[in-house]
Amino acid sequence: xxxxxxxxxxxxxxxxxxxxxxxxxxxxxxxxxxxxxxxxxxxxxxxxxxxxxxxxxxxxxxxxxxxxxxxxxxxxxxxxxxxxxxxxxxxxxxxxxxxxxxxxxxxxxxxxxxxxxxxxxxxxxxxxxxxxxxxxxxxxxxxx
Amino acid sequence: xxxxxxxxxxxxxxxxxxxxxxxxxxxxxxxxxxxxxxxxxxxxxxxxxxxxxxxxxxxxxxxxxxxxxxxxxxxxxxxxxxxxxxxxxxxxxxxxxxxxxxxxxxxxxxxxxxxxxxxxxxxxxxxxxxxxxxxxxxxxxxxx
Amino acid sequence: xxxxxxxxxxxxxxxxxxxxxxxxxxxxxxxxxxxxxxxxxxxxxxxxxxxxxxxxxxxxxxxxxxxxxxxxxxxxxxxxxxx
Amino acid sequence: xxxxxxxxxxxxxxxxxxxxxxxxxxxxxxxxxxxxxxxxxxxxxxxxxxxxxxxxxxxxxxxxxxxxxxxxxxxxxxxxxxx
Numbered sequence: 001x002x003x004x005x006x007x008x009x010x011x012x013x014x015x016x017x018x019x020x021x022x023x024x025x026x027x028x029x030x031x032x033x034x035x036x037x038x039x040x041x042x043x044x045x046x047x048x049x050x051x052x053x054x055x056x057x058x059x060x061x062x063x064x065x066x067x068x069x070x071x072x073x074x075x076x077x078x079x080x081x082x083x084x085x086x087x088x089x090x091x092x093x094x095x096x097x098x099x100x101x102x103x104x105x106x107x108x109x110x111x112x113x114x115x116x117x118x119x120x121x122x123x124x125x126x127x128x129x130x131x132x133x134x135x136x137x138x139x140x141x142x143x144x
Numbered sequence: 145x146x147x148x149x150x151x152x153x154x155x156x157x158x159x160x161x162x163x164x165x166x167x168x169x170x171x172x173x174x175x176x177x178x179x180x181x182x183x184x185x186x187x188x189x190x191x192x193x194x195x196x197x198x199x200x201x202x203x204x205x206x207x208x209x210x211x212x213x214x215x216x217x218x219x220x221x222x223x224x225x226x227x228x229x230x231x232x233x234x235x236x237x238x239x240x241x242x243x244x245x246x247x248x249x250x251x252x253x254x255x256x257x258x259x260x261x262x263x264x265x266x267x268x269x270x271x272x273x274x275x276x277x278x279x280x281x282x283x284x285x286x287x288x
Numbered sequence: 289x290x291x292x293x294x295x296x297x298x299x300x301x302x303x304x305x306x307x308x309x310x311x312x313x314x315x316x317x318x319x320x321x322x323x324x325x326x327x328x329x330x331x332x333x334x335x336x337x338x339x340x341x342x343x344x345x346x347x348x349x350x351x352x353x354x355x356x357x358x359x360x361x362x363x364x365x366x367x368x369x370x371x
Numbered sequence: 372x373x374x375x376x377x378x379x380x381x382x383x384x385x386x387x388x389x390x391x392x393x394x395x396x397x398x399x400x401x402x403x404x405x406x407x408x409x410x411x412x413x414x415x416x417x418x419x420x421x422x423x424x425x426x427x428x429x430x431x432x433x434x435x436x437x438x439x440x441x442x443x444x445x446x447x448x449x450x451x452x453x454x
Contacts, residue, residue, distance in 0.1 A: 013157025021228070024178030027171065027248070031454055034168030034239060046380055048446060051430035076453065084165070088454060095178060097252060097371070104171075105245055108454055114432070115453035116446075118380035130381050133450030175371055190297055192363060195347035220370065232371060241454075252371055258349065259370030260363075262297035274298050277367030 001064070003056035003074040005047065010075045012089060020071035020093025025100040029108055031087040041124045043087070043131075045078040048116035052076070059110040067103035069094050074107060076115065080122070106144055112137040145208070147200035147218040149191065154219045156233060164215040164237025169244040173252055175231040185268045187231070187275075189222040192260035196220070203254040210288075211247040213238050218251060220259065224266070250288055256281040289313070291356070293324065295334070296365035299341065302334040317343050318352040320362060334364075342367055372396070374439070376407065378417070379448035382424065385417040400426050401435040403445060417447075425450055 004010075012030060020026050033043045056074045064072050071093040081087060088111070092103035119131040148154075156174060164170050177187045200218045208216050215237040225231060232255070236247035263275040294307045314320035325335040335341065343350055344363045356362070377390045397403035408418040418424065426433055427446045439445070 011157075012160065013155075016156065020176075022178070024176050026174040026176065029241070029245070030170040031241070032164075032168050032170065034166070036239075048377070048379060048427070048430070048448070051427060051446070054430060095180075097173070097175070101173070101245070101249055108241060112454040113451055116379070116427070116448065116451050117453035118449060119452045120380075130449070131452050133452050137452075138450070192294070192296060192344070192347070192365070195344060195363070198347060256371040257368055260296070260344070260365065260368050261370035262366060263369045264297075274366070275369050277369050281369075281371075282367070 001060070001071055001073070003053060003060050003076075005049075005052050005056065005076050005078065007077060007079040009077070009086060010089065012086075015073055015075065015089065016091065019073065019091060023070040023093035023100075024095050025097040026091060026093045027100040027104040028089060028091045029104050030089045033081050033083050033085050033087060035083040039124050040083055040121050042080050042082045042085075042122040044080050044120040044122055044128070045087070046118045046120070047076075047078045051116050055115050056111070059107050059115070062110075063092065063103040063107050066106065067092070067094060067099040069099070069103055072103065072107070074111070076111070076117065078117070109137075109140045109144065113141065145204070145215055145217070147197060147204050147220075149193075149196050149200065149220050149222065151221060151223040153221070153230060154233065156230075159217055159219065159233065160235065163217065163235060167214040167237035167244075168239050169241040170235060170237045171244040171248040172233060172235045173248050174233045177225050177227050177229050177231060179227040183268050184227055184265050186224050186226045186229075186266040188224050188264040188266055188272070189231070190262045190264070191220075191222045195260050199259050200255070203251050203259070206254075207236065207247040207251050210250065211236070211238060211243040213243070213247055216247065216251070218255070220255070220261065222261070253281075253284045253288065257285065289356075289359075291320070291359055292361045293320075294361065294363040296363065298366060299334045299364050303330050312356075314356055316352070316356060317345065317350065317354050317362065320356060321352065321364075340366055372439075372442075374403070374442055375444045376403075377444065377446035379446065381449060382417045382447050386413050395439075397439055399435070399439060400428065400433060400437050400445065403439060404435065404447075423449055 060072045073091045076088040090107045092100045094100040204216045217235045220232040234251045236244045238244040265273050325332045345359045408415045428442045
């Protein structure tokens with residue numbers, strides 16, 4: 001149970017060691033740096049130290065309460081992440097499948113537009129461009 | 145990409161080695177033997193060799209087409225699985241989050257009521273009882 | 289024609305064998321079930337409530353009114369509980 | 372009162388510093404923004420379109436009409452893009 005913000009990579013398998021004992025269902029989501037344009041080198045993530053940890057912890061605790069989770073984990077990286085690198089992961093363990101799926105989805109929706117991260121795409125030519133927030137991510141919160 | 149039916153345990157981390165290169169989102173679901181009554185020792189899974197492999201492969205290929213997956217995997221165990229043991233896993237890799245979540249959900253819904261497995265609960269006292277199919281699992285297919 | 293008939297889960301337990309080879313001229317799965325149920329009390333018990341029985345012909349799920357033309361393998365089992 | 376004002380992402384880039392300490396008697400975030408925007412062209416540019424600016428007071432998201440009573444740290448940034 002818990003949230004972590006870090007620059008270094010994480011190991012999904014290691015994070016799931018002893019995770020969710022007694023659960024019947026574990027759902028994980030892993031976000032990876034994707035290059036849609038074919039000319040991106042990396043994603044650079046800036047965050048708000050202090051506030052970020054608090055926000056992630058709150059999303060996890062809210063999910064735990066709402067979906068009666070047995071265990072949960074949120075890990076989010078910052079810094080320069082090359083194409084193909086892991087950005088973040090959430091994991092949710094519950095007695096039943098639906099709760100585990102919904103909790104992972106819920107944590108992701110909150111992370112997307114309420115966790116203080118800002119992404120910048122770094123091109124292979126060195127140019128940098130801030131990623132705009134999506135209206136659809138904002139609207140996704142209305143589901144909950 | 146692919147489905148497997150096996151008696152021995154699987155290692156989620158090993159299954160995800162090199163999984164979904166180029167994807168932006170990976171969702172995994174792991175099902176675990178849960179003891180709700182406090183007196184269960186194991187789950188015994190019987191299956192229909194030949195048909196099972198075909199069915200799982202079809203669910204995976206249907207999910208890949210419908211949700212434009214970059215990669216997918218289904219592993220399902222049979223035999224005697226003690227409380228706490230993994231039963232099965234699905235993994236879905238897609239460009240975007242929604243597709244990866246929905247594909248994992250879709251594969252699970254089909255697995256639940258259309259993959260030829262039958263579960264029997266083995267009590268700590270040695271008694272055995274077939275697990276009845278749930279109407280809600282059957283109805284879940286109407287979503288797709 | 290000769291058909292391999294397979295049973296799973298409690299159908300296998302009630303009938304007492306996992307498979308048997310039968311000679312039949314049944315046109316549909318339902319006709320085959322009627323023939324099997326007439327064999328003995330165990331078969332009759334297994335097929336007593338057909339709402340609890342599912343069927344596959346040559347490893348494809350079908351309903352009871354499916355034709356048996358060229359079928360080689362027919363399986364009977366309770367509703368599946370995978371995942 | 373003295374407040375630490377923090378900037379992130381393109382607000383930080385436009386203003387040119389990640390944080391500054393300001394003496395203010397602003398009652399709300401919106402009042403503070405008006406004071407900051409009046410400082411120089413860079414601040415004015417950063418706050419030109421307030422629909423693109425989000426704010427946290429003492430690390431809690433608030434809207435621009437939130438009071439600043441006892442605030443120690445106020446942060447301005449674009450809409451967040453986590454996950």
